[in-house]
Amino acid sequence: MKSKILIVASFVVLSASISTCAFAQQEPSSNQSIPGESAPQTTGSWPTPEEAVARMSTKLNLTEDQKSKITPIIADRQTQMRALMADTSSRKMQKARKAKSILSDSDKKIEATLTDDQKKTYEQMKDEMREKMKSHRGM
Numbered sequence: 551m552k553s554k555i556l557i558v559a560s561f562v563v564l565s566a567s568i569s570t571c572a573f574a575q576q577e578p579s580s581n582q583s584i585p586g587e588s589a590p591q592t593t594g595s596w597p598t599p600e601e602a603v604a605r606m607s608t609k610l611n612l613t614e615d616q617k618s619k620i621t622p623i624i625a626d627r628q629t630q631m632r633a634l635m636a637d638t639s640s641r642k643m644q645k646a647r648k649a650k651s652i653l654s655d656s657d658k659k660i661e662a663t664l665t666d667d668q669k670k671t672y673e674q675m676k677d678e679m680r681e682k683m684k685s686h687r688g689m
Contacts, residue, residue, distance in 0.1 A: 596628060599621045599622070599624035599625040599628065600621060602624050603617050603620050603621050603624060606620065606672075606675075609671060609675060610664065610668045610671055610672060611668070612668075616663050616664070619663045620660055620663055623656050623659045623660055624656070624660075626656065627652060627653070627656040630652045631649065631652060634648055634649055634652065657676075660672070
């Protein structure tokens with residue numbers, strides 16, 4: 551039972567970073583500037599919503615309109631995830647279900663702003679992140 555909880559908790563923490571941190575290894579580090587973007591530097595362990603959108607933009611070729619729509623979605627996701635992680639009253643499985651719901655809802659909102667080609671690429675990006683999570687868990 552403990553191993554299942556550990557796996558779910560790991561999934562929750564790593565899933566939270568799909569849109570916000572997933573691309574950090576493939577893109578310039580947050581200490582370097584991103585060409586063509588003036589995203590602020592990261593504070594804490596998560597990139598700012600602007601940095602996350604800038605990284606997504608390099609993969610998805612987002613328009614300025616798309617960036618302006620996705621940035622508040624990412625910001626809201628991060629706010630909700632931080633509040634969830636700070637919640638000490640909920641059980642781990644409750645938190646895992648809530649995190650999955652937060653991520654699913656924000657992904658739907660993000661996908662609503664994407665073209666069909668961008669949606670396919672976004673799904674590939676999420677699949678790659680899932681594979682990385684599996685390898686971190688040793689599965």
